[in-house]
Amino acid sequence: DTGVSQDPRHKITKRGQNVTFRCDPISEHNRLYWYRQTLGQGPEFLTYFQNEAQLEKSRLLSDRFSAERPKGSFSTLEIQRTEQGDSAMYLCASSLAPRPTGKSTDTQYFGPGTRLTVL
C-alpha cells in the first residue's frame, strides 16, 4: 500500500454513460498525475496538477475527459459519454515536488487503479 487510494477499484458501465473516479493522494504531496494504461502498454499520461492548478493536459484527450483537484487535495477524473475505447486501467499517482536544494526525487507513488469496462 503506497498511501494513494483510488475509488472505485472497478467500474462497469454502458456506452454513453458518464463515470467519475476519485484519487486521494499522499497527504503532503503537491503533485498529482492521472494516467491510462491498457493491457501490455505503459502508462499513458493524461494530466497533472501541482496543488490545485492543472498544469498540463494530454492532447490525446478529447473534450469528454475532465479532471479537477479542488483545494489541492483529492482529485476526480470524469469521462462523459463513455466509449468502448475508454476501457482501460486509470492510474493516479502523487509526488512531492523536489525542493531547489536537497536530494529528494520526484518519486511517483501510484494507487491501485480503477479498472473501467465500457460495454
Place this chain on the structure above:
Amino acid sequence: GQQVMQIPQYQHVQEGEDFTTYCNSSTTLSNIQWYKQRPGGHPVFLIQLVKSGEVKKQKRLTFQFGEAKKNSSLHITATQTTDVGTYFCAGYGTSGTYKYIFGTGTRLKVLA
C-alpha cells in the same frame, strides 16, 4: 510528440542469467525514472537518474543514463524469480512541465 521506446519487448531468462533492458527517447530528457510493475499490480518506483552519464546501483540492479540524456539502461545481474515483472522507464522533456512519458516496457520472465 515525444516518444520513449524500450527493447526488448519481452525477455525470458533462466534464473541466474543476466538481463538488460534499453530505453530510448526521441527527445532529450530532464531525468529518467525506472519503475517495476508486477502482474496485476501498479508501477513501483525503483530509481531516478538526473545527470548525463550517471550510473547508479541497487544491489543486483545497475542503471545508466546516457551522455546525451536520450537513452538509459537497466541491467540485472543473476536474475531471481522475484525479478519477474514489467520494467518501465519514464521521463519528461526540457520544456519545463512535468509531463512524464512512459516507455513501452520490457516484460521479464524468469524460469526457475
